[in-house]
Amino acid sequence: MWKPFRGRPRPPPPLYDPDTPILDLGDREHITLGQMYQSFFVCGGTGSGKTSSLGFHILLNLLRAGACVLTMVAKPDEAERIRKICELAGRGKDFRRIGPGEPWKIDLLNYELSQPNASVESVAALLDVLVELASRSQGKGDEPFWALLSKRLLKMSISAVWLGTGKCSVTDVFSFITTLAQTPEQLHSREWVKGSFAGQCLLTGAMREMPPGKRRDFEQAVTFTEEWSELNSKTRSIGITMAVNVLSQFMSGAIADVCSSGETNLTPEMVFDEGLVVAPDISVLTHHQAGQFLQVALKTVYQRAVLRRDVRKSPRPFVLWMDEVNFFLDPKQDAIFQSVGRSARSITVAMGQNLPLLQQSFGPDGERDAAAWIGNFGTVAICSNNCHQTNQFFSDRIGQHRELFLGGSTQRSDHLPLSFFGGLDSTVTGSFSEQWSPRIPPSFFATQLRTGGNWNGKLVDFICMQNARKFGKLPYKFCTLTQGEF
Ligand SMILES: Nc1ncnc2c1ncn2[C@@H]1O[C@H](COP(=O)(O)OP(=O)(O)OP(=O)(O)O)[C@@H](O)[C@H]1O
Ligand SMILES: [Mg+2]
The missing domain is CATH 1.10.8 (Helicase, Ruva Protein; domain 3)
Incomplete structure (x- = not known):
């Protein structure tokens, strides 16, 4: 039954409110839109559930929050997946596929x-x-x-x-x-x-x-x-x-048709102002180096345009979406882009498999560059992984805690006269010691996290960490998500 509205009218929620929840971590903990500006990195082995759980929920909620997006496309089915998520978010009309047979160009x-x-x-x-x-x-x-x-x-x-x-x-x-x-x-x-x-x-x-x-x-x-x-x-x-x-x-x-035809009808400024979602359907796995070069060039052009824009006139959050991020890395530009995320209202979401793969993509100084690159992400989610180096890295990053180790032993006494007179016939010794040990040992990431699929009830487990945030008394949170359904 219709009831007349009583009381003071509530103001509408501010547009692009930084408190909008984007990822539900359970136990009333969230990653908000404001926190997403500090960038989000998902790390997990192949088939660990990155794309179908975290990737799905984060992108869906960013789209619902009104963000505009440029996605990098590594796998041939990625652009279609993004289109379906746009449809689910009610943003189907904003989707722009760049590639063969499509009219969109940027010289x-x-x-x-x-x-x-x-x-x-x-x-x-x-x-x-x-x-x-x-x-x-x-x-x-x-x-x-x-x-x-x-x-x-x-x-x-x-x-x-x-x-x-x-x-x-x-x-x-x-x-x-x-x-x-x-x-x-x-x-x-x-x-x-x-x-x-x-x-x-x-x-x-x-x-x-x-x-x-x-x-x-x-x-x-x-x-x-x-x-x-x-x-x-x-x-x-x-x-x-x-x-x-x-x-x-x-x-x-x-690729020539898209980016060197002399014609431009889809610019980053249009994407920011109209709230579009752009997917270059020229995947790295089908177009190899040419697909990779085109996307890295597009990414650079968009990153520069975001840094140039006046957020008072163009306030829409911009998301740079990079699944299989190892194909699209650029240590210098990425660091600049992420460091001004909040003021430029830009969000980088990257998903990758393991540390050695990142190091390899960074070239000769890979070890140093990869660690610095991960350090630029405000939030990190770690899914199941079999790579020991990666697991050790995150175990070290989560840190250690003091643990109490108790020990004890009993020893039968050969001292006959004592037992004969009803005395003790064995000696009991006890000891305890305090030691520092990893809060999460490396093997935990390999064995204790579910990877989705019907055999896991579509559940994906991950460990979430955020700079300067504690979950209760811990610097990490064990979380579970259900894989997305189309
Ligand atoms: N909606 C779904 N329902 C059930 N199983 C799913 C669903 N989506 C994906 N899967 C399965 O869950 C597992 C994890 O898939 P997902 O593609 O998310 O992994 P990933 O971590 O992104 O792997 P990769 O690094 O290879 O891309 C796979 O075995 C996949 O077949
Ligand atoms: Mg994936």
Whole structure:
């Protein structure tokens, strides 16, 4: 029956309220939206229930709280899974799949160059991320000279193309690099200037009007082309191979269509303002390095756009969602992005399997980088894991407590006369000692946590830790979630 409203009207809950519960840990403990800004890392072995339990509930509730999302896609079924979670959250219309057969495009370099205060440095830094990723994945982190050479080649090429022609796509940079003069004589020949893309860029740039700062950058690029023509051919060819390896990933098939077609109809700003959920359905497992490069580039572009935005005008929380995070790591940019999470209203959610896999993805300084990277996450959830190194790491991080060990023994006495007269015929000794021992021993993570599936009643156990938070008297909480159903 309808009843008239009595009493003072309650104000509506504030939009994007930081106290909105996002993850229910049981016993009235929650991870709230405000706490999610400090980033969330889920670690667990393959099949431990990360994606279907924690991943499902966190994403569903972030979507219900109104967040906009960029997801990284490692597995072929990931984009479809995200779409279904959007439907469940009532956000189906906000879902945007990027990839073959879809209309959504972002021309990465032209988009970056069209931003206020765009500079050659900022665009070149976008490609630097990929050069570093390529050197790490080829185990060439110990050869910084070649990485530096190809970064400089890319930066000077972007400078010459952008300032020379007024625009700059990946294909243009590729054409510039591959038509650079090979000798000082060629550089000064009329045929090369007329017949090569590089020559044409330098010619048009020399004739264009540009402000003094840009003129200086352009002159630097011209000087670079002179130096380049004087280098020995082996050095030149290694530099070109590394740069072309990065650029060529963006130049064929579906990936070229998405990010180097010259057209942009889905920008990070649209995603923030309209509250969209973007999934690049170009998974790493099907598109290999090209899929990985495209997604790392997209991630960098979105991270920069989040750091640029004015949260008073664009207050919607932004979520960077990275399942199988080892494919998408970038130690420098990730650290900056996570450190300003609260003020930029950005949330990083990462899920990965174990420490050695992260270390391997970080390259030569992997051990140090991986530990520092995990340290940037305010909340960590640890699911079942068979990796001893990972289990030892988290056991150490949870710390030790003092335990009382009791011991005792009895000994029969051979002292006959004493027993004959009714005395004791055995000696009882007792001892106790206090020792520090792990609150959670490493083996606990391997044996005591349920991994979901019908045989576990769809229950997934995990240990949750949050910086500076105690659950009762403990620095961790044992939690259980049910796997999500579609
Ligand atoms: N809704 C569900 N009901 C029952 N079982 C499920 C459900 N979803 C997943 N599973 C099963 O639960 C287990 C854990 O799955 P999940 O994909 O979440 O693991 P994961 O930790 O993400 O693994 P990976 O690292 O390989 O991605 C798997 O055996 C999976 O088949
Ligand atoms: Mg998974």
